[in-house]
Amino acid sequence: MDFNSAIDLTKAILQPVEFPEPLPVKVFIKRLDLVHPYVSGNKWFKQKYNLMFAREEGYDTLLTFGGAYSNHVHATAAAGKEFGFNTIGMIRGEEHLPLNPTLQFATEQGMQLHYVNRSDYRKKHLPEFAEWIYSKFGKVYIVPEGGTNQLAIKGAAEIPALIETDFDYITSACGTAGTISGVICGLNGAKQALGFAVLRGAAFLNKNAEQNIFEFTGKTFSNWSINLDYHFGGYAKINRELILFIRQIEEINEIILDPVYTGKMLYGVYDLARKGFFCEGKTIVALHTGGQQGIAGMKAHMNEVLSTHI
Structure with missing residues (x-):
């Protein structure tokens, strides 16, 4: 599309x-x-060129970060479904069931949720964290928390x-x-x-x-x-x-x-x-x-x- x-x-x-x-x-x-x-809202403008770049570079999976109520996680899940990307959400904190409306929506859009304890989550900007992501999930396009780049x-x-x-x-x-x-x-x-x-x-x-x-x-x-x-x-x-x-x-x-x-x-x-x-x-x-x-x-x-x- x-x-x-x-x-x-x-x-x-x-x-x-x-x-x-x-x-x-x-x-x-x-x-x-x-x-x-x-x-x-601002989500389209922040995601637009990231989506284009990911498509041009041959990525089929987007991975991003956020809290349990993150607008960015919600929008990334929707964008993935809309434009044909798999999506992975690295969620700060522990899993709580039943899922809140934000995370329930994300899973309905096909997003895989992975929970990261708060101590490790604070390290997400470090090169070794990115290396761990690539070793676990393979070739994924990483979108930073909040979508800002x-x-x-x-x-x-x-x-x-x-x-x-x-x-x-x-x-x-x-x-x-x-x-x-x-x-x-x-x-x-x-x-x-x-x-x-x-x-x-x-x-x-x-x-x-x-x-x-x-x-x-x-x-x-x-x-x-x-x-x-x-x-x-x-x-x-x-x-x-x-x-x-x-x-x-x-x-x-x-x-x-x-x-x-x-x-x-x-x-x-x-x-x-x-x-x-x-x-x-x-x-x-x-x-x-x-x-x-x-x-x-x-x-x-x-x-x-x-x-x-x-």
Whole structure:
């Protein structure tokens, strides 16, 4: 199957966003989540050139890494089935049955799951770990955790050109800084890019982005920053305020946000706008990077947080 024919970029509409209270700026959300049922959001852009390279080099198996609720693992499994690759997921931690919705979906797409204890998982970047993988699984194309590499940066760099209106800021959630790095490369010094870290202690994302950008372009840019203040306690951590905000956005705009990535990012945009971070009248385009698959696994916890904070 042709890689591009499976993805419908015309569905990635630019949707105006209304908030619980009026803001002095215009906010749009780029609905990248609509381009494919499963390989959506930033996942397509990060995987696109990796899939092409794997096919050109004769690989028939993709191997990647992630936690039990990983959007990346979910999307890689779907991409493998869509485009005819076998897939292997190296999952951090121990096996828990029954499988959660993310891993159940992955297995239904044909992904083989292999569990790696946390100590060994931390060594996955070492050459000897890769050697062990090749000895165990043979010729596999290794996609890093989160999907970020130079081919992913190349894909994400195409995102700004898809925005159909003039804008001042483009914003994205940040887990590995891959997407925001690509966006910055695509902007090539124009406009402003603002990332929102979704994990605590994420100052390292700035170095990741700087390295990604320089390796891809040979340049440095000053038109970007990564905000570290809206992680809500850490990766996949949530509170009542965030949950209520996500539900208000869905009720007002019919936009579903996940609480791990896009919910935190859009709350950050909202809160900064209320505090005067953006000059009046500016236009902000927030990227909907998908991730709705993770909501099912978080639903019980979200309800628990609401019920215990009345």
